[in-house]
Amino acid sequence: MPERTLAVVLRQDGPIPLDVEFSCDPGDVLAIFGPSGSGKTTILRAIAGIAQPAYGRVQSGADTWTDTTAGVSWPPHQRAVGFVFQEYALFPHLTALGNVITALGHLPRAARRSRAQELLDAVHLAEHAAKRPRALSGGERQRVALARALAREPAVLLLDEPFAAIDRAVRRRLQSEVDHLRRTLHVPMILVTHDFEDVLRLATHVLMLDRGRSVAYGPLSALMSRPDLSWLHESVGLGSVFEATVSHVDTERGLVALTFDGGTLLAPARHLAATTVVRVRIPAREVILATSAPTGLSLHNVLSGTVSAIHDDPSLEVVIVQVTVGRLMLLAEVTRDAIVTLNVKAGCHLHALIKSVSIDLLAPETNPH
């Protein structure tokens, strides 16, 4: 299967207003994040061809699936799309195996059953192959839906709130399975979610949607270090996200050292092995700024950097300061009073103090089962 970039432009005034433009490369996960009713699902439906935008263009590699100006619109069954629906939309009259076989029409009849079995094996459902959806748990249904979506060898994988109906414990495991897919499958993946944790754990890129309009779009870490996303500040809180490598595991003190482009942080250890690459989030409200390096504190993490941006939005209680540490851009939430007292200005040198327990490790679980 050739690797194909997905490029999408959608515009319409109603029934659900939309104004978005984005693309997604193979191996990337673009999270479309926004409140319910912001048009997220409509975007996926337009990509799959089960909804027609008033104006739009959907391009998968060299194939133009939709081009409203040229009157092009491939029917959904001709688009190589894997779609995991929010409520999974399994075929209730077919077994798990039957559901997957249904999506294998491109294979010769004789090869379908064994391929379907392989796909169910891959999502750890081999022993449930003969069960109908009603006899499966939520998590199991979700994995049948995933196997069915992958069966078609899609050129793009669409996931509509894939974890919304699943309890927390199972959710983590499924998230790491999806993360595993991203690294092995090499197709563009579009993940629609209203849960910011999904974004933090899985996305490489983010499109933030508000009433159908794109309010921010870009790579996850770049977007998460922008100080000016007041909307994000209000909904989930700001905080920079970056990748770091576990450089040292101190089991005695219960800490791991995380090395990134610009320094090292200490965080409470989980079951992490050295050299693991983890995703780290530092919530802006947990970062303290100081003009001189403090002593005598129970603090492990002091990062020195320069102020690269200050976002003072009068509608917010606090000021967002962006501090550049090496290549990392850290966000800190401070009061206006502190800005005046410390005389914080762009270009001035500061120390960022971070409690190690405040550091979120969004580690992919290395062994999902």
Add this chain to the structure above:
Amino acid sequence: MDWSALRVSLWLGVGTILVLLPFGIWFGRVLAYRQFRGKLLVEALVTVPLVLPPTVLGFYLLVTFGARSPLGRAFQAVVGQTLPFSFEGLLFASAIANIPFVVQPIQRGFEAIPSDVRDAAACCGLTPWQRFQRIELPLAWPSVLTAAILTFAHTLGEFGVVLMVGGNLPGETRTLSIAIYDRMQAFDDRSAGVMAATLLVVAVVTLMTTTTLSRQIGSRRA
């Protein structure tokens, strides 16, 4: 016991199902999934035979398909029989009278399939025909079965339309319910009783079959 009347009744029941079901599946699906101008009117027209007195329906059928009307001549050209006083004519009238019993349950059956499930079928690469065959029809099947049973039961009991259109020709248009009336008129209570009991047995067996079949479908999906 009028065996030929029983035969006519059963054939009429089965024949009506065979004639009407393909149409009902097509039309019920159209009404379930398509939005078009005048849909409300069409849905009302489909229901009309349900509320119209059977004699009125029979009257209009006679007027519309009488030997002298263009539609009547067309019917004769296609079927080879006139509409009145022929089994074929009776079958046609019965099909018209049963439209609501077929179309409505089937329409509800297709409507009950979640739209996500149909969309998922399209996203699995199934063509519209494959979607219909492999996903929609199997899921709507219990409704189709209900429609068939209703039609069969309703046809067995139909009296007014049969009397108006078919008359009372033995072996051709005399159904069991007409024969019962006939026997009662002739003070032959015994024959009428036997035939009434026969219809009762057929009705009970039909209902039992339906229940069993729908239970089986239900348990296969559980």
